[in-house]
Amino acid sequence: MCGIIAVIDRSGGTMDGSGIRSALSMMDERGSGEGAGYAVYGAFPEFADYYAIHVFFDAIHESKAAVDQELEKWGTVVHEEEVPTYENRNIRKVHTPWRYFFRPDPSLMPQSMTPEDDIVMHLVMKVNTTIPGALVFSSGKNVGIFKASGWPEDVADFYRIQDYSGYIWLGHNRYPTNTPGWWGGAHPFNLLGWSVVHNGEITSYGTNRRYIESYGYRCTMYTDTEVVAYLFDLLVRRHGLDPELAVKALAPPFWEDIDCMDEKEQRLFRAIRLAYGSAMMNGPFAIVVAQPDGIVGFTDRIKLRPLVCGTRGQRLYISSEEAAIRIMEPGIEEVFMPRAGEPVIGRLAG
């Protein structure tokens, strides 16, 4: 059933990882100890202008050279290191997590409006589909993803996420049914600036995958969540929708509601449903998507998964459970439950 939690400090103030660790651990009941993960925005201030490309290697000596070569073809690695981990008796370290700070060479993608993003997206798809034993699981600027197979508190301690700080945190506690034990299957999923945590199952996955793959994305993680990150990338970055309308494309109003809108709104929503019918997500889900300037949480059109929000001052919390928000923020000021399909948006000020 999975548990999700997200927080943004809209003034850009930073929080270390200890709060979200305890909040996610509060929801251990929603997981099975086989996958948990965290995303943090603002994690690498000293390399903020470089793409932080995170890779799981099965065996460094076997696949790293191929990844290095691919990166060098498209730009410069300004710094690289193994992601520090700390022995934990509950986590078997089956992969070596590695991070590169990478500067793509925009002149190599001359026909593009967003050459750097397009190069990095190409690299991610290339590595994940052609280099065995290497999986790029995060590729945004100033974004860190920490995930593994284990309980939320063990994964947090394994990476010592309390040593990182950021203005947005996402957390996910997994109850896997599809690919248990595989680190790549744990959330958050990331592509470029987009990170996604998801509770649910997307029954329209086959339709969404076929749609997104016709735009050059390749689904490689054997799970339905990655498609959400790709859909946001397509709709927001490449098609220029704002996040509110992107959510309305992915979880659109029912026709019977559209029929009751005024003429102008009707035209807009009809156009959205016609253009993005194949992008619409069906099935039970609660999702939080983050990008560097904010987060958006939303559920499926009939809210078959829980989503509750809370605010205090500049901080907005979105979670599967109110209890988790209260652990993190005992002085929470307002708690509310968004309606089905209605986006809850937290934007970074200025």
Add this chain to the structure above:
Amino acid sequence: MSIGSVPVRFGISVDHSQCMLCGRCIENCPYDVFRIENDRIHVNSRKCVACHRCIAMCPRDAIHIRERPVDYRSHPLWTPEARESIYNQARTGKIILAGMGNAKPYPIIFDQLVLDACQVTNPSIDPLREPMELRTYIGKKPRKVEYVREGSDVSLTTELSPNLQIETPIMVGHMSYGAISLNAQKSIAMAVTEMGTYMGTGEGGLHPSLYPYQDHMIVQVASGRFGVDINYLERGAAIEIKIGQGAKPGIGGHLPGEKVCEDVSCTRMIPIGSDAISPAPHHDIYSIEDLKQLVRSLKEATEWKKPVFVKIAAVHNSAAIAAGIARSAADAVVIDGFRGGTGAAPRVFRDHVGIPIEAAVASVDAKLRSQGIRNEVSIIASGGIRESADVAKVIALGADAVYIGTAALVAMGCRVCGTCYRGLCPWGIATQRPDLVARLDPAVASRNVANLIHAWTLELSELMGAAGINSIESLRGNRDRLRGYLLDEATMRVLDVKPVGA
């Protein structure tokens, strides 16, 4: 007499202990099978086509029909049909005509695909309690949405092409006035109007008595251009260019002069009693560019207000052809599979030319997506759709909607005897003989067709709900929700489905 008689196809017996000599069988059989002599019903089995009209009308269940009561020596290669075709052609030296769809026992792909349902990890949705959206739009869709935002006010700048809005993804395909009776067309027209969907006129023009239903009719322009004028084009809700038909890909059509009565002649705009021959190709379409021009011409003629469809038979190269069509101004491509029905087709074409709709839709959808032009056209699948599960499966393979043909006729009483080409349909469907046509009451038959569409729509809602899907868009192309059962690997690759258990 070197060939002599061949065994009768149907043997009829009358249970005289039940028969009350009411004579209904005699009145109802247009093939003159029954007669009364000496207070007893006598039969001529050789004339029987198994249309079952007598069985349906006999008040005492006194009539029995057996198929091939005296058959040939069995042989796996030299089937009775193979032998009879040879006897027939040895006598006549002609092409053999046949009705209805493909009669060869090819495997049916639909029956080797199974649908998915939710259990535990995601909830099924109960259509009785939750909204379930089957509304479908047929036509060009924008590739992306563009708008101007001023504060909270959003103004759409993307221009929408005209689309047909259908409340269920089931439409009735093109069966012309001429091929079927006016009462049959009227029944279908009343049914689609009631159900919020559409029907095709076929290449037979639009009879004035159907004008009240014109907003639910798609007018067809085929190679004979019968019945086409500006009045006709303007009355239709959409226009369909027919290139080919699943029952007879690559050849034209032929309505025999006997069927061209005064009314048919007026509607088709041809002389009474003249054969209506549609040539194999359109004489103004010899390439994809020519098709593009015809699409634009029809759009110009109707001020770009109506969607234009292009119908092709499912053939080996359908995917590339559909990609070409998608690049024209056309709004939908209709693909007619090799099981599609017909009033009359050369048997050799009906049984041997074309490919199944399941494979054609899968490859067309895949090709359009791989070229990023799937939104440019809707895909309408037709040819051998027998039940709501077929509708669900073909939509999951990538279709937007379906055309049904034979199923709608069966709903009006057709027994699939396959003798439509003789013009004696005892059900009043595939005939123009006034006494036979009068047997079909549009008030009743339209109820039957509407019931069928309604029932399939309900079943489709239940299937979608069970799969955890509340909108038809999320079923479309969702091949993950299909599995192949004892399908060969190569076919599964074309369909892009996994085997059961995987």
